[in-house]
Amino acid sequence: MGELATEFEAGFEAERGHLTAVAYRMLGSRSEAEDAVQETWLRYATALADPAARAQVRQLRGWLTTTCSRICLDVLRSVRVRRETYPGQWLPEPMVRELPAADGFAPDPAERAVRADQLGTALVVVLERLTPEQRVAFVLHDVFAVPFATVAEVLGTTAAAARQLASRGRRAVTAPDVPRHTADLAEQQRVFAAFAAAVESGELDRLVRVLAPDVVLIGDSGGHFPAGRRPVVGADKVARFILGLFRQVDRRGGRLRARPVLVDGAIGWQSETVHRDGRLLRMVAAYAVHDGRITGVFHQLNPEKLAGLPPFGPDDAWPPRPAA
Structure with a gap:
C-alpha cells in the first residue's frame, strides 16, 4: 500500500x-x-x-x-x-506574491490563465453580496466551468435551481456599481505606472485623470487603525484621499517602504511605514483596471490578514529610486 x-x-x-x-x-x-x-x-x-x-x-x-x-x-x-x-468595511485576506519576471509584467500563459479565471480583489469583494449558495454556484460554474449537474450535487438541489443561483450571482457581479476589472497585466502596468507617477507628483488633476469617474475606494483595518466606515466614491474624492495618506507620512518625516506586487493575480502595491502611535503600519493595495483607468482601490490594513507577506528588498523605498 x-x-x-x-x-x-x-x-x-x-x-x-x-x-x-x-x-x-x-x-x-x-x-x-x-x-x-x-x-x-x-x-x-x-x-x-x-x-x-x-x-x-x-x-x-x-x-x-x-x-x-x-x-x-x-x-x-x-x-x-x-x-x-465585522468592525468597518470588509476586504478579503489578500493573496500576495512577488512579480513573476524582471519587469513584472510579461504576459506569459500562466498570467493569461489568471485573467481567464477572473482573479482579482474586485471579484472577491463583490461575491460578499451573494448568499452562500449563489456564491458557490457562481464560482463553480462561471469561474471554473463545473457542470450544473455537479453544482447541484454540491448544493443538494436540482440542476435547474443551481442554474438559477449562478444566474443571480452573475447579475450581482456585473451590476453597474461594481468596479470593472478587465485589463491584462500589460495594461495594468501602464495604468499603475501613471498612477504611481501622479501620486509622487502630488498633483491632484494628474491623479484624477488616472481614475475612473465612478472609482470606489474601500479600506479594511479590522478596527486596528483608523479607516473609513463607508467607501470613498468619485475620482476627485478618491484622489484627495490617496494624496492625503502620502502627505501624512511626509509630514511625520516617516520612512515609507513600498513596491509593486501581485495581489490576487493582479497588479497591486505592498507598503509599510510607522503609524503616528509608533506601531508598524503595513498595507496591501489592490486595484481594478478597466478601459485605461483605475475603477477600484482596495486598501487592506488589518494586520490579522497580512501574515506571510513577501519581504522587502533594499531598493523598495518611496519615492522610487532612479534607475542607475
Missing part, C-alpha cells in the same frame, strides 16, 4: 493549487481556504482507507472539487454572522 499511498498523495498535491483557488474565491480568506483544502485532504485520506469509498473517486479533480466546495459552503454559512458584525 506504500507505493499506492504515495501515488494518491501525489495526485492530491497536483490538485492543491486548484483547490486553493476554488476555496479562496468562495471564502475570501487565505487561511480559511487553506483550512478547507486540508479538510479536503483528510476526507480524501479517509476515503482511500475504505475500498468502497475509494471506488467512488473515479475522477480525482471532480471528486476533490466537490468535496472542497461542500466544506466551503458550510464555512460560508457559519461566517455570515461574523461578517455582519
Whole structure:
C-alpha cells in the first residue's frame, strides 16, 4: 500500500493549487481556504482507507472539487454572522506574491490563465453580496466551468435551481456599481505606472485623470487603525484621499517602504511605514483596471490578514529610486 499511498498523495498535491483557488474565491480568506483544502485532504485520506469509498473517486479533480466546495459552503454559512458584525468595511485576506519576471509584467500563459479565471480583489469583494449558495454556484460554474449537474450535487438541489443561483450571482457581479476589472497585466502596468507617477507628483488633476469617474475606494483595518466606515466614491474624492495618506507620512518625516506586487493575480502595491502611535503600519493595495483607468482601490490594513507577506528588498523605498 506504500507505493499506492504515495501515488494518491501525489495526485492530491497536483490538485492543491486548484483547490486553493476554488476555496479562496468562495471564502475570501487565505487561511480559511487553506483550512478547507486540508479538510479536503483528510476526507480524501479517509476515503482511500475504505475500498468502497475509494471506488467512488473515479475522477480525482471532480471528486476533490466537490468535496472542497461542500466544506466551503458550510464555512460560508457559519461566517455570515461574523461578517455582519465585522468592525468597518470588509476586504478579503489578500493573496500576495512577488512579480513573476524582471519587469513584472510579461504576459506569459500562466498570467493569461489568471485573467481567464477572473482573479482579482474586485471579484472577491463583490461575491460578499451573494448568499452562500449563489456564491458557490457562481464560482463553480462561471469561474471554473463545473457542470450544473455537479453544482447541484454540491448544493443538494436540482440542476435547474443551481442554474438559477449562478444566474443571480452573475447579475450581482456585473451590476453597474461594481468596479470593472478587465485589463491584462500589460495594461495594468501602464495604468499603475501613471498612477504611481501622479501620486509622487502630488498633483491632484494628474491623479484624477488616472481614475475612473465612478472609482470606489474601500479600506479594511479590522478596527486596528483608523479607516473609513463607508467607501470613498468619485475620482476627485478618491484622489484627495490617496494624496492625503502620502502627505501624512511626509509630514511625520516617516520612512515609507513600498513596491509593486501581485495581489490576487493582479497588479497591486505592498507598503509599510510607522503609524503616528509608533506601531508598524503595513498595507496591501489592490486595484481594478478597466478601459485605461483605475475603477477600484482596495486598501487592506488589518494586520490579522497580512501574515506571510513577501519581504522587502533594499531598493523598495518611496519615492522610487532612479534607475542607475
